[in-house]
Amino acid sequence: MSTTFWIIIAGAIATYLTRIGGHLVISRFENIHPRVEAGLNAVPAAVLTTLVAPELLNAGPAEWAALVVTAVASLRGGLMSMFLAGAAVLILARQSVG
Template structure:
């Protein structure tokens, strides 16, 4: 095995541990404290936000415009249409403004 393969193998094992680990730890407890349950309920918004906010904070007008379009379209049409509208808006804004 080359060094590349060792890196891939190591990355794969550690990644799997993150995906199974959270459950393995929590499943040792029979009952969840209400605060733990509240924390888990917040996980989707908390983590997914970190995948958007820094990118938006360091983005230019075309990207921010595309996010605004996607956000507005979401209110009315939901996830898929909002994503497509944001993608079209981004290509458009970058062509016009970039």
């Protein structure tokens, strides 16, 4: 079996643990400490930010334009519209800047 296959299996098990784990573990506690809850709340934004930020170091004008437009579009629309706006700017800018 390939490494990819094992990554998928382990990723699936890890994901299932998060989906059943709250029921099995957290619901046994009467209440969660506010600091722990604040930390849990911060997890998705913290992880996802680390996937964007270093890209800024290698980004050219086309990539910067796309990210700025995505951020601005997010103030208005949902995930799909901001994604399409960012992608459209990226493709147009790459055609002209290269």
